[in-house]
Amino acid sequence: MVLTLALxxxxxxxxxxxxxxxxxxxxSSEISQLQKKLxxxxxxxxxSAADLRAIELQSAASxxxxxxxxxxxxxxxxxxxxxxxxxxxLDQQRQRQAGQVAxxxxxxxxxxxxxxxxxxxxxxxxxELGRTLKYYEHIVxxxxxxxxxxxxxxxxxxxxxxxxxxxxxxxxxxxHQLQALHQSLKVEVQQRSALLKxxxxxxxxxKGRLTKLSLERQQLERxxxxxxxxxxxxxxxxxxxxxxxxxxxxWPVKGRLGHSFGSARGxxxxxxxxxxxxxxxxxxxxxxxxxxxxxxxxxxxxxxxILDHGDNYLSLYAHNQVLLKETGxxxxxxxxxxxxxxxxxxERSALYFxxxxxxxxxxxxxxxxxxx
Numbered sequence: 001m002v003l004t005l006a007l008x009x010x011x012x013x014x015x016x017x018x019x020x021x022x023x024x025x026x027x028s029s030e031i032s033q034l035q036k037k038l039x040x041x042x043x044x045x046x047x048s049a050a051d052l053r054a055i056e057l058q059s060a061a062s063x064x065x066x067x068x069x070x071x072x073x074x075x076x077x078x079x080x081x082x083x084x085x086x087x088x089x090l091d092q093q094r095q096r097q098a099g100q101v102a103x104x105x106x107x108x109x110x111x112x113x114x115x116x117x118x119x120x121x122x123x124x125x126x127x128e129l130g131r132t133l134k135y136y137e138h139i140v141x142x143x144x145x146x147x148x149x150x151x152x153x154x155x156x157x158x159x160x161x162x163x164x165x166x167x168x169x170x171x172x173x174x175x176h177q178l179q180a181l182h183q184s185l186k187v188e189v190q191q192r193s194a195l196l197k198x199x200x201x202x203x204x205x206x207k208g209r210l211t212k213l214s215l216e217r218q219q220l221e222r223x224x225x226x227x228x229x230x231x232x233x234x235x236x237x238x239x240x241x242x243x244x245x246x247x248x249x250x251w252p253v254k255g256r257l258g259h260s261f262g263s264a265r266g267x268x269x270x271x272x273x274x275x276x277x278x279x280x281x282x283x284x285x286x287x288x289x290x291x292x293x294x295x296x297x298x299x300x301x302x303x304x305x306i307l308d309h310g311d312n313y314l315s316l317y318a319h320n321q322v323l324l325k326e327t328g329x330x331x332x333x334x335x336x337x338x339x340x341x342x343x344x345x346x347e348r349s350a351l352y353f354x355x356x357x358x359x360x361x362x363x364x365x366x367x368x369x370x371x372x
Contacts, residue, residue: 048199049299055195056343057297059188062181063322063339069178073171080167087160090153097150104143196345213269216300223306224314227293228359231308242288242309249287249367250333252317253278253340253351261363272361273316273354280349284317284338286331287368295327301352302343307331312359318352319344 255278259271286307293314294306301318305325308314321341331337342349355364 048195052192052195052199052345053297053299055188055192056302059185059192060297060303060322060341060343062185062188066178066181066185067322069174069181073174073178076167076171076174080164080171083160083164083167087157087164090157090160094150094153094157097146097153100146101150104146196347199345213265213300217269217272219299220301223294223298224356224359227306227308227314228312231293231312231314241311242290242313243311245288246367248369250285251368251371252276252287252315252353253282253284255279255282255340255351258350261361261365273352274364276351276353278340278349278351280340280342281321282340282349283336284320284340284351286333286335286337287315288313289330289332290315292325292327292329292331292337295323295325295329297343300344302345303338303341304344305338307337312357314354314356314359316352316354316356318354319346319350321349 253276255276257274258277259265259275261271261273263271265271284305288307288309290307290309292305293308294304296304298304298318303320303323304316304318305320305323306314306316317338319341320338320343322339323337324339325331325335325337340349340351353364354361355367356362
């Protein structure tokens with residue numbers, strides 16, 4: 001996946017000047033070059049990590065298609081429901097009109113074809129003759145209108161019937177596509193499990209595991225340093241500064257705390273954020289307004305999204321199943337930005353979450369609302 005930059009900021013509070021766009025383009029270019037360097041394959045461990053990245057990105061693409069198809073199926077279902085309601089309403093209308101047509105046909109039969117002519121020939125008063133002609137003309141028009149309305153209703157019913165058939169065919173095709181995607185995902189999950197097993201076999205000791213974690217940490221720090229260098233020159237419009245939200249920010253996901261800030265991760269490694277255990281595909285939400293400055297895959301972090309909240313504050317959301325925002329997008333508190341996953345080599349689904357100030361990780365406990 002290539003890191004892309006959406007310069008057309010649809011949800012931006014204000015349009016960027018050309019100078020700001022140039023700064024963002026420079027940042028995007030430098031991050032892309034850094035990612036290529038970090039992905040360089042040197043050892044068997046690197047090859048295993050590259051394979052894992054490829055299969056997790058493929059799974060993420062499949063899940064994005066699943067989300068898109070789910071949305072299309074829901075919309076088709078709603079459209080189908082509306083058509084069924086219209087069909088029912090038109091059928092009731094058809095029944096009423098059929099009754100009217102039957103009544104008019106019976107009346108015409110009773111009157112007979114020659115009766116109006118006999119009545120007219122027996123009339124001697126010209127004024128009465130005119131009124132009678134007008135009366136019969138009105139009857140003919142009324143009957144014609146009833147029949148035309150009935151025929152129009154029948155045509156509408158035919159059209160809706162065809163539309164319903166088309167919608168049903170679309171739904172069937174979409175469901176077949178969805179079924180095929182789910183089958184592909186099952187295969188991808190199996191392939192990922194095999195890759196993880198192979199990766200664990202390559203790292204046979206605790207020392208090897210810590211070396212791997214240390215390397216992945218260094219790569220994240222290099223990304224943060226590069227971001228920090230550029231972000232201090234960019235402006236984030238705000239109506240309430242991040243620094244004023246201490247202890248008031250919402251949790252990014254519904255889950256329980258698995259590992260807290262500062263807890264031991266090994267002999268000399270510590271957690272720089274929170275690992276929040278959560279159900280797979282649970283919504284991940286922005287804790288504060290800001291702009292997406294990184295939305296891509298990073299070794300050890302999986303699908304990672306980083307938000308710039310201004311005033312040198314960043315928030316990080318890692319191990320996502322799928323990313324729902326692109327670099328350059330503006331977000332607001334509570335916006336859905338990703339879904340919980342296990343990318344980056346996790347065994348179980350979880351969200352790794354950090355808050356940073358001037359590039360340094362700080363304890364999220366001081367910033368997020370206490371849980372009831």
